Amino acid sequence: MSRKINVAIKRQYDQSSGSQWEKFSVDYEPGMNMTTVLQRIAAQPVTSEGKDSTPVAYDACCLEEVCGACSMLINGKVRQACSALVDNLLEDKPDQITLEPMSKFPVVRDLVVDRSFMYNALKKVRAWVPVDGYFDRGAGPKMSPHEQEDMYPLTTCMTCGCCVEACPQINERSNFIGPQAISQGVLFNEHPVGKFEEDERMEALAGAGGIADCGNAQNCVKVCPKNIPLTRSIAKAGKMATKHAFKRFFGS
Amino acid sequence: MAAETAEKQSFAVRHHFLLRRLHSLSGIVPVGVFLIMHLTVNASINVGADVFEENVERIHALGPLLIPVEIVGIFIPILFHALLGFQIWFSGQPNTGAYSYGGNFRYMLQRVTGGIAFVFILYHLWHMHWLGNSFGGGFFDHRPGAAASTAAEAMQMSIWAIPVSVLYAIGVIASVYHFSNGIWTSLITWGITVGPSSQRIAGYACAMFGIVLGLVGLSSVRGFAKFDANATTETASHADSVDSNETLETQAG
Ligand code: HEM
Ligand code: HEM
Ligand code: SF4
Numbered sequence: 001m002s003r004k005i006n007v008a009i010k011r012q013y014d015q016s017s018g019s020q021w022e023k024f025s026v027d028y029e030p031g032m033n034m035t036t037v038l039q040r041i042a043a044q045p046v047t048s049e050g051k052d053s054t055p056v057a058y059d060a061c062c063l064e065e066v067c068g069a070c071s072m073l074i075n076g077k078v079r080q081a082c083s084a085l086v087d088n089l090l091e092d093k094p095d096q097i098t099l100e101p102m103s104k105f106p107v108v109r110d111l112v113v114d115r116s117f118m119y120n121a122l123k124k125v126r127a128w129v130p131v132d133g134y135f136d137r138g139a140g141p142k143m144s145p146h147e148q149e150d151m152y153p154l155t156t157c158m159t160c161g162c163c164v165e166a167c168p169q170i171n172e173r174s175n176f177i178g179p180q181a182i183s184q185g186v187l188f189n190e191h192p193v194g195k196f197e198e199d200e201r202m203e204a205l206a207g208a209g210g211i212a213d214c215g216n217a218q219n220c221v222k223v224c225p226k227n228i229p230l231t232r233s234i235a236k237a238g239k240m241a242t243k244h245a246f247k248r249f250f251g252s
Numbered sequence: 253m254a255a256e257t258a259e260k261q262s263f264a265v266r267h268h269f270l271l272r273r274l275h276s277l278s279g280i281v282p283v284g285v286f287l288i289m290h291l292t293v294n295a296s297i298n299v300g301a302d303v304f305e306e307n308v309e310r311i312h313a314l315g316p317l318l319i320p321v322e323i324v325g326i327f328i329p330i331l332f333h334a335l336l337g338f339q340i341w342f343s344g345q346p347n348t349g350a351y352s353y354g355g356n357f358r359y360m361l362q363r364v365t366g367g368i369a370f371v372f373i374l375y376h377l378w379h380m381h382w383l384g385n386s387f388g389g390g391f392f393d394h395r396p397g398a399a400a401s402t403a404a405e406a407m408q409m410s411i412w413a414i415p416v417s418v419l420y421a422i423g424v425i426a427s428v429y430h431f432s433n434g435i436w437t438s439l440i441t442w443g444i445t446v447g448p449s450s451q452r453i454a455g456y457a458c459a460m461f462g463i464v465l466g467l468v469g470l471s472s473v474r475g476f477a478k479f480d481a482n483a484t485t486e487t488a489s490h491a492d493s494v495d496s497n498e499t500l501e502t503q504a505g
């Protein structure tokens with residue numbers, strides 16, 4: 001007889017319906033991750049009590065923790081399903097693994113959420129380099145290897161939502177844009193071409209919902225799967241915002 | 253998310269950033285600086301009643317200026333900081349259950365100790381400050397010869413001696429934790445400590461500062477709780493048969 005893994009999943013039919021828990025048992029396979037478990041459930045959507053159910057909806061894409069699509073709450077904590085190894089989870093808590101959709105985003109269905117919040121936040125801080133190129137303007141300004149080393153980690157953000165999910169300052173009562181957008185704003189402010197739009201970015205970062213809403217709990221940096229130095233970006237953004245506010249106050 | 257136009261946005265929204273920076277600043281100057289001075293002055297009771305009374309006298313030497321200085325320099329900043337502090341508190345959603353990291357606990361404690369400090373200050377003003385006079389409190393008399401003993405008596409009132417001392421100890425610990433951790437976060441807020449190692453070093457420094465200030469504060473609670481009000485007033489007023497309490501009442505009244 002093969003070993004079974006018990007999985008409890010918080011399910012929700014669509015954005016407007018309520019949620020309920022459903023339990024599944026899946027045959028254990030060595031080296032499984034949580035996405036594999038969800039694949040097995042989708043292949044045979046029968047609950048632990050033997051009732052027929054529907055496949056559990058989930059997002060996944062790269063399966064190697066670079067796209068950020070599969071973030072969810074696993075045993076109550078946010079992380080990627082594709083890099084959550086069943087063996088490790090069972091070591092911590094052998095009887096049951098729980099899966100829930102992230103709580104700070106609207107649920108589309110089951111474990112699939114709508115992460116537009118983060119893309120809108122990126123728009124607010126204009127997290128891009130403005131190039132509208134009809135002409136070839138030649139090579140841009142050079143960056144030192146040191147600057148590149150500082151900036152590279154920030155570029156690895158995959159908009160997965162872990163930091164947003166874990167941040168106590170993001171909830172229905174706040175307008176905080178969150179650590180991911182702050183860090184991206186800092187990245188493009190420090191970019192030799194992105195710099196030209198620093199003032200526009202700072203309007204968002206030094207406005208309502210901007211950097212001032214961070215409460216320095218530093219959960220974001222703890223949960224970021226890419227180990228992005230978010231708290232460093234946050235402190236930098238704090239400094240940039242103070243300078244910006246002074247400039248605006250005395251310059252106009 | 254608010255789709256209001258700039259003109260329609262409330263004052264708080266338009267000046268969000270400025271208000272938050274003022275909140276941070278007010279926690280250090282003047283409120284934090286006041287806390288340091290206040291706790292050190294109180295601790296001087298351990299050196300001697302006369303030293304404490306000299307220090308109190310130096311503050312009250314401001315005379316008619318004292319009330320405006322108190323209002324503008326202490327009460328308004330604390331009230332501003334506290335009201336915005338409560339608003340910030342309730343705009344957050346603590347989640348230490350799921351994410352039990354040290355930083356997250358400090359975040360939550362920053363809010364809880366702020367709340368405790370607020371309640372303590374209200375009680376404390378009733379208890380010691382003349383503002384409490386009209387509410388049956390205000391047991392402290394700042395005049396030389398009375399300051400040390402009235403403060404001590406206020407701390408030692410019959411069966412309340414232990415509860416009052418415990419309350420003061422809690423007030424000191426909450427305020428000092430809140431201030432020390434607040435210095436640590438304000439260094440990030442203002443972009444002074446940016447990287448993880450500078451934040452770690454700042455953390456040790458703030459913890460050391462907090463421990464020292466906390467001990468100073470607790471020593472003054474102990475100082476007043478143990479101070480023998482009768483002994484000194486008797487020597488000070490050279491009263492031999494008169495009960496020192498009566499002496500004080502005649503002095504104060
Ligand atoms: C260590 C124990 C403490 C003692 C013995 C003590 C004693 C006193 C006394 C005697 C006064 C009245 C001063 C006057 O009327 O001239 C006073 C005022 C005051 N105390 Fe305390 N206090 C203590 C701790 C604290 C703490 C922890 C705080 C928290 C921030 C605090 C905040 C205040 C405030 C805001 C005032 C009114 C402002 C002023 O009169 O200067 N005290 N305290
Ligand atoms: C005893 C007097 C007080 C002192 C010395 C003090 C000091 C400070 C300091 C230095 C900060 C750090 C600001 C920053 O991170 O930039 C702070 C933050 C804070 N204070 Fe106070 N405070 C006091 C009373 C209060 C009260 C009565 C409340 C009411 C709940 C409060 C609520 C807060 C909150 C919520 C924060 C966090 C702000 C944030 O995360 O941005 N404080 N305080
Ligand atoms: S900063 Fe880290 S946790 Fe946040 S969205 Fe980007 S990769 Fe995810």
Ligand code: SF4
Pocket residue numbers: 166167168169170178179213214215216217218219220221231234
């Ligand atoms: S440090 Fe700021 S952004 Fe990061 S989790 Fe805490 S409150 Fe949120």
Ligand code: FES
Pocket residue numbers: 059060061062063064065066067068069070071080081082083
């Ligand atoms: S599937 Fe891309 S991060 Fe998990």
